[in-house]
Amino acid sequence: MSIKIEETGDGVTCVSWPIDLYTGCARKTRKFQITHFPNYQMSSRIPSDYEMTWSFRNVPYNWERRGFHPRFSQEIQFCLKKVDATKSIYSFDLFNKERDVIPDCYFQPQTVWVSVDGGKFEIDYKKITKIILKKVENVSLLDNTERSWNSEQVEFTPQHKERFTFKFFLQFKIFRFNQMNAIVKQTTNYLFLEQTNCDFHFRFQRTSDKIGAHRCILSARSPVFAAMFQHNMQESKTGEVIIKDIEKDIFYQLLHFIYSGETSDPLTESTAQQLLAAAVKYNIQDLKDECASFLLPYVSETTAQKMCEFANVFNVKNLKEECEHIILLDIQMNNVLNLIIWADLHSAEKVKEAALNFARANSKTLFQSDDYEKMMREYPDICLEATRRMTI
Structure with missing residues (x-):
């Protein structure tokens, strides 16, 4: 065929x-x-x-x-x-x-x-x-x-x-076009890798190292950096900022992407999550999209819930949809009540609805389970909603 x-x-x-x-x-x-x-x-x-x-x-x-x-x-x-x-x-x-x-x-x-x-x-x-x-x-x-x-x-x-x-x-x-421009003009090598004519520096809490950058390039690629340099902030006056919540290696990859349109090292599941969080903080949409796309094939039955929580926090729609799709395929008797609780706590409406329907179809067995008794004790409001659905 x-x-x-x-x-x-x-x-x-x-x-x-x-x-x-x-x-x-x-x-x-x-x-x-x-x-x-x-x-x-x-x-x-x-x-x-x-x-x-x-x-x-x-x-x-x-x-x-x-x-x-x-x-x-x-x-x-x-x-x-x-x-x-x-x-x-x-x-x-x-x-x-x-x-x-x-x-x-x-x-x-x-x-x-x-x-x-x-x-x-x-x-x-x-x-x-x-x-x-x-x-x-x-x-x-x-x-x-x-x-x-x-x-x-x-x-x-x-x-x-x-x-x-x-x-x-x-x-x-x-x-992307920004990648072609970076390749043709070789701006990454000259300005960033060789640290030529840097007018701004980033320092890190756990090391004395610093990374230089250029205000005009950072401002053009990130509205967050643009606001930092335009306003009369302490960082703008000193030409230096201390990065407290991002590791140096991850921040280096963020800056490399700003200059070249790509990271200097291949993404991994761990670095993609950290870079996505950094991209959201500095509003670099194309880096956020690339990290989210990279993470899609790594969503599995064992990672879907954690990854969905991550996608919720950083508002990554396609990643959240993939997580929900995997979870929906894995609804079973031994996890349906826990999924109802998890979906309610993390606003996963598709998962919650599917899990409630599954519970209704198997209500006689679930009423006798230890998970149902646990849900009654620890999550009475969610249990009430589930019980009403199961008795319809």
Whole structure:
């Protein structure tokens, strides 16, 4: 069946791959192409070629006849491979000039993950909704680097009667005009990295180090910095400010992004959360958006509630929606009452409504549980609301 490619926003491309349930194949590969930067005043659309593969291990002897089966799970593994075919296909000079201007990191996904509609994954007897693929680079004898993203082996069980769909999500670093300007003018190296003609300095409580910056650049990129320099504040008079609530390394990354449009080090789950908080404080919207997009694939059943609380505090809509989506898929008898309490305390209305409906459908069992008794003692108002809903 044909695949479907669509951009879902935030630099994420989704490749949907429908599979017939009783296909008699233990390994299947599809090739596809993604076009980069069609809306950034490029004279040409720049393509990249990929191939995606799923394969099974320990295939039973009657696989060709049986194929997938809703009653049986099977060990499955996914692979995404970048096919470096653009140089041989697109040889005209204009394409090459534009391709050379843009750093290679924009032509390969920074995160790849797979989900499934019409089935479920399991690892160590625990249900999971997405699999994050790890990046692998192999250098060939011709000095070419072959890039691929591979998953670990997980259990997969289809649930629909006719077909299901694997969805490969490729998250690319978002390309912006401010990044192109920084690359062309090399302002980052000259002004920031070499600390040339700095007229303002940041100091930190736990170290004697300082970082220099330029008022005009900070003011142009952050309304918070602009207000600091325009008003007759102590920092504006002394040309120096002490940063108390942000670690030096994180603040350095914040400043690097202000000058260049990117962080000097790759984001991690931890640094992305800290940088997002700093971006909100200094009102740097593009850094906030980039950190939020980076965190999306790291939302899982074990992190969704904490991440949702984080998204609430800093008003990150897309991250909150992803957290709620994961939580809604994981409502069970052993967590539904705790979810009602958590959703009420953190204003997660979608989760609360879904959990209340689940509780109503299973009210006889829940009334006898220890969690219900605990909710009566510790959260009587929430318990009253839940009880009224369960007795309708």
